[in-house]
Amino acid sequence: MKKLLGLLVCLGLCLGMLCGCQGDQPKEGALTQPPELTLSTGKTQALLRSGSYGWEYPTKGGQRVAVVADSIHPLDAQLSPVLGDGQATLLWEGPSAPESVSICCWPEEDLGNVSAESTEVPWEGEGFLLKEGGWIYEISAQWEEELGSGNASYCVYVLSGEEAAAAWDAIPEAPPALTVSCGEAQTEALVTGSVWDALQEDGTYQAEQSGELFPQAEAIWDQLPRLEGAGQVTLTWEGTEPYMPPSVTAQNAQGESREVSLEGNTFTLLEGEWMYGVLAGWQSRSYGTQNGAEYVFLGVN
Numbered sequence: 001m002k003k004l005l006g007l008l009v010c011l012g013l014c015l016g017m018l019c020g021c022q023g024d025q026p027k028e029g030a031l032t033q034p035p036e037l038t039l040s041t042g043k044t045q046a047l048l049r050s051g052s053y054g055w056e057y058p059t060k061g062g063q064r065v066a067v068v069a070d071s072i073h074p075l076d077a078q079l080s081p082v083l084g085d086g087q088a089t090l091l092w093e094g095p096s097a098p099e100s101v102s103i104c105c106w107p108e109e110d111l112g113n114v115s116a117e118s119t120e121v122p123w124e125g126e127g128f129l130l131k132e133g134g135w136i137y138e139i140s141a142q143w144e145e146e147l148g149s150g151n152a153s154y155c156v157y158v159l160s161g162e163e164a165a166a167a168w169d170a171i172p173e174a175p176p177a178l179t180v181s182c183g184e185a186q187t188e189a190l191v192t193g194s195v196w197d198a199l200q201e202d203g204t205y206q207a208e209q210s211g212e213l214f215p216q217a218e219a220i221w222d223q224l225p226r227l228e229g230a231g232q233v234t235l236t237w238e239g240t241e242p243y244m245p246p247s248v249t250a251q252n253a254q255g256e257s258r259e260v261s262l263e264g265n266t267f268t269l270l271e272g273e274w275m276y277g278v279l280a281g282w283q284s285r286s287y288g289t290q291n292g293a294e295y296v297f298l299g300v301n
Contacts, residue, residue, distance in 0.1 A: 027058040031094060031148025038091040039156055041084025043168060044285055045204055046156055053152035073114040074138045074155035075106060081134065081157045083164045089127040098141035108134030132161035170240050171283055175293035177238040178278065182229030182269065189278065189295035190225055197285045205285040213294045217251035217275040224275055224298035233299065235265040235278065246280040269301040
């Protein structure tokens with residue numbers, strides 16, 4: 001009898017805990033965090049996630065859960081610029097747009113200066129007019145919904161006007177050719193793979209990968225363009241230089257790998273035969289990604 005009673009008590013406790021756990025779960029359809037925001041600039045689209053926010057949502061048990069998140073100041077955030085022109089349109093994920101929206105901005109010269117004063121930007125119902133040049137925008141929104149309510153801020157760095165047009169035109173359509181030289185000897189490096197903008201049917205750009213970014217030396221050793229010499233190797237790009245400094249690695253036929261120190265666009269050849277891989281990146285037309293390509297060649301010292 002005591003064993004039966006003990007078993008019933010344990011079963012009751014387990015059921016109670018299960019009910020309690022289910023009661024803490026979000027109510028069906030509840031928004032547990034602020035919606036994502038897509039900013040359309042006329043040239044590209046940028047998916048923005050909330051930075052600082054205060055949010056609450058209902059549970060299955062009839063309670064409301066409150067969540068607070070803090071983020072760094074927009075002028076301290078490491079933001080990749082979005083290229084735009086004219087009007088920016090805001091597209092909110094989820095069933096409803098916010099009750100209210102306010103926007104402020106800072107010129108790009110204020111980056112790093114969190115005490116700089118912002119300028120208010122007029123909200124025009126679905127978007128706002130972009131300022132000429134480079135600006136950091138902070139978009140603040142407020143929701144009052146039963147399935148999710150609160151406030152959230154989003155920040156984005158936009159280049160507009162002539163500056164955007166120049167940056168847009170400077171983006172290569174494909175990985176630029178790379179010439180590697182050592183003294184009088186030179187050769188064109190082989191592109192083994194890339195992640196690059198591709199124009200979609202709807203007029204936007206999306207990153208698409210082709211080839212292999214990090215090939216094994218033994219698999220392509222016989223295909224490598226050859227550079228013989230001693231001392232410094234210089235990298236020369238056709239057209240636009242990489243947006244970010246390249247990185248260089250070396251592999252030999254035995255599978256050994258080494259990091260190679262790059263100073264500017266030059267590095268020193270290692271002794272022996274090594275496959276050098278140069279990974280370089282350029283600005284992208286699709287926000288949140290970077291155009292990149294892997295170049296390889298065989299260096300013989």
